[in-house]
Amino acid sequence: MKLRAPALAAPYGQLLDRFRAHSVANLGDALDRLNIVDGGIAPVWQGAKAVGTALPVLTVAGDHKAVIAALERIRHGDILVINAFGHDGRAVIGDNLAQRFAAYGAVGTVVDGYVRDAAIIEGLGVPVFARGLTPAGPFKNGPGAIGEPVAIGGVVVNPGDIVAADGDGDGVIVIPPHRAQEALTSVREIVAREAALDAEVDALRNAGVR
Numbered sequence: 444m445k446l447r448a449p450a451l452a453a454p455y456g457q458l459l460d461r462f463r464a465h466s467v468a469n470l471g472d473a474l475d476r477l478n479i480v481d482g483g484i485a486p487v488w489q490g491a492k493a494v495g496t497a498l499p500v501l502t503v504a505g506d507h508k509a510v511i512a513a514l515e516r517i518r519h520g521d522i523l524v525i526n527a528f529g530h531d532g533r534a535v536i537g538d539n540l541a542q543r544f545a546a547y548g549a550v551g552t553v554v555d556g557y558v559r560d561a562a563i564i565e566g567l568g569v570p571v572f573a574r575g576l577t578p579a580g581p582f583k584n585g586p587g588a589i590g591e592p593v594a595i596g597g598v599v600v601n602p603g604d605i606v607a608a609d610g611d612g613d614g615v616i617v618i619p620p621h622r623a624q625e626a627l628t629s630v631r632e633i634v635a636r637e638a639a640l641d642a643e644v645d646a647l648r649n650a651g652v653r
């Protein structure tokens with residue numbers, strides 16, 4: 444498989460930077476605690492972190508023909524969001540595809556399904572989130588779809604949605620662009636409130652309550 448030059452940047456570059464500063468838990472609170480992918484989708488390695496724009500991929504269980512085809516559609520700053528039906532029998536990506544995604548400009552991959560080559564993926568520092576690991580490789584027959592809305596972990600993801608994935612414990616959230624400004628305004632209030640709560644605990648501690 445040949446590498447091609449990374450394609451043009453996805454929109455909302457500066458907006459993405461502002462989301463990067465916040466925890467997924469706080470962003471979730473800012474979106475009424477909705478839009479959070481279920482906790483079964485976890486980082487393949489502790490500390491993996493990525494914020495980008497969704498390139499959704501649908502692939503039938505145990506197959507990755509559509510995932511390979513998605514390489515040609517990646518724009519700089521995208522996160523591959525793959526609905527593989529949560530299937531635990533076969534890995535739909537491994538280190539090879541994960542690093543090709545990165546070489547084509549993707550900032551990470553979220554899979555509602557299983558992956559393999561975890562140690563190599565960690566060594567490469569490529570952010571991958573998935574339901575689990577299996578050494579079994581995928582078939583390459585299709586069908587599938589690229590750039591159509593998918594569901595992962597109970598959340599609908601449209602092409603271009605903002606996806607924030609935090610491997611330090613808080614998981615994955617999907618932010619529709621039309622709610623981005625509202626989410627950023629609201630998350631700043633939440634951060635201030637959290638800081639006030641921390642200060643309250645500090646004051647109690649300093650007063651010798653505990």
Ligand SMILES: O=C([O-])CC(=O)C(=O)O
Nearest residue numbers: 536537538539540580581
């Ligand atoms: O069989 C495949 O192509 C999946 C895989 O292990 C990889 O991407 O490294």
Ligand SMILES: [Mg+2]
Nearest residue numbers: 537538539560
């Ligand atoms: Mg492999």
